[in-house]
Amino acid sequence: GGASRAGGEFDDALSAVCTSASPEERRAALAAWSGLPGAREAHPREEHLLPLLVCAGAAGNDIGVAVDRRTMLGSAVSSFIFGETHQS
Numbered sequence: 001g002g003a004s005r006a007g008g009e010f011d012d013a014l015s016a017v018c019t020s021a022s023p024e025e026r027r028a029a030l031a032a033w034s035g036l037p038g039a040r041e042a043h044p045r046e047e048h049l050l051p052l053l054v055c056a057g058a059a060g061n062d063i064g065v066a067v068d069r070r071t072m073l074g075s076a077v078s079s080f081i082f083g084e085t086h087q088s
Helices: 002-020 023-031 046-058
Strands: 065-072 075-081
Touching (some): 002 023, 002 065, 002 075, 023 046, 046 075
Antiparallel strands (some): 065 075
């Protein structure tokens, strides 16, 4: 349905922001997260995004790495890590 499509669009946009944007672009995009495609359909309220916002802010200049993407309650959900722990 529309909600699951919006969730996928939002997850795709969020993944691009966290994994390929420069730190400055990431900060700006996350500060304006509700403007990402499908954002308010996927997250009518922002509290579910707070852990990501805190981690991305604490990451400084580290680029995120997507470590998981799954479907939960019909919507795409991704997990990211930031920092040197993901580098080998």
